[in-house]
Amino acid sequence: EVQLVETGGGLIQPGGSLRLSCAASGFTVSSNYMSWVRQAPGKGLEWVSVIYSGGSTYYADSVKGRFTISRDNSKNTLYLQMNSLRAEDTAVYYCARSKRSWSGKDWFDPWGQGTLVTVSS
Amino acid sequence: DIQMTQSPSSLSASVGDRVTITCRASQSISSYLNWYQQKPGKAPKLLIYAASSLQSGVPSRFSGSGSGTDFTLTISSLQPEDFATYYCQQSYSTLYSFGQGTKLEIK
Secondary structure, X not given: OOEEEEEOOEEEOOOOOEEEEEEEEOOOHHHOEEEEEEEOOOOOEEEEEEEOOOOOEEEOOOOOOOEEEEEEOOXXXXXXXXXXXXXXXXXXXXXXXXXXXXOXXXXXXXXXXOEEEEEOX | OOOEEEEOOEEEEOOOOOEEEEEXXXXXXXXOEEEEEEOOOOOXXXXXXXXXXXXXXXXXXXXXXXXXXXXXXXXXXXXXXXXXXXXXXXXXXXXXXXXXXXXXXXX
8 A cells, every 4th residue: 555654743943953754655755756745724735845756856935945855765765854943834744745647747646644843932 | 936826715515516616827837737635634635637637536526627727626516525625736847836725615
């Protein structure tokens, strides 16, 4: 079964750092595009970052320079290192695989269950 | 960056109704458009990919259409389990983006 499980969320003070993990099963993280998507309380979905199978990474402007996406191929796990956290980073963070078609189109499936990050003093 | 705009933001409908949700992109995205359903406290679920392809296991009352900048998600006959929030998402750009969501409520 293809599955993603996020861990690492919690309460952190403004300016602090946190690392989220996303353990995959049923497929190989390094062979896929993998993304982080977040959802602030009561708000919509916001794409955060992607890492391509080739290793290229991209970020939303709201997190560029503060967040780093990475993966550990030996552990089949995706990470999101979050530094200089702000109150507006408070959200449920989901990891998701990009399923790609032969034509290059892609979509998020599956998604993890999410992990809550709360940035507050 | 590509902006995605959904309309309406919220919608009240009854079981059995036909419902259409619209998504507009700020530039042409061909058919690089996906639709998701999200229920409270749950992760989003893929419904439609590449504008019009139905994800395996999703009921056939859901359908998607469009290309370029204008897209629609249609539910042909609303069922009680369809009351949720729906999001469109573009995958044309390296920087993905979502619409703001459409909350579908029971009338």
